[in-house]
Amino acid sequence: MDLQIISRDGEPEYAVLPWAQYQALLRAAGVAPSPEPEAATHIQAESEQSSSAADLPSLSQLGALREAKGLAVAQLARTVGISPSYLDLIESGAREPDAAIRRSLAWELGVAGWRGEA
Known part of the structure; x- marks a missing residue:
């Protein structure tokens, strides 16, 4: 199963899995599968339109975004699952995550992504 666990403050908060696997779980649980929600399609289309590369912050703005959220380096690093020293290297531009x-990082800082992200 392709499952992604998203944590906040070191605790699991969300489980994300592909739609087909979610539907299979519903069937296995005896719950009728539902069609893809229109709201999800709408949100996806909106985010594709609104997050052009010009709207996204540069990774060089990471430190400023972290400070604006009131997060210490160690706190953000722990939440993301990396060491504070590695986060320092990313913020200084010495390492590319x-x-x-x-x-x-984008999730924790509440941004759609980073300019130039592959």
Whole structure:
């Protein structure tokens, strides 16, 4: 099963899985599967339109975004699952995080993503 666990403050908060697997779980539980919700389609289309590269922050703004949220380096690093020293290297531009870390940082800081993200 392709399952992603999203944590907040070190505790699991959400479980994300592909729609087909979710539907299979519903069938196995004896619950009638539902069609794809229109709201999810609408939200996805909206986010694709509103998050053009020009609207996204640059990864070089990571430190400022973290400070604006009132988060210490150690706190954000722990939540994302990396060391504070590695977060310092990312903020200074000495290291480029992989896509999973970029997504986690964006999630924790409440941004749609990062400009130039692959």
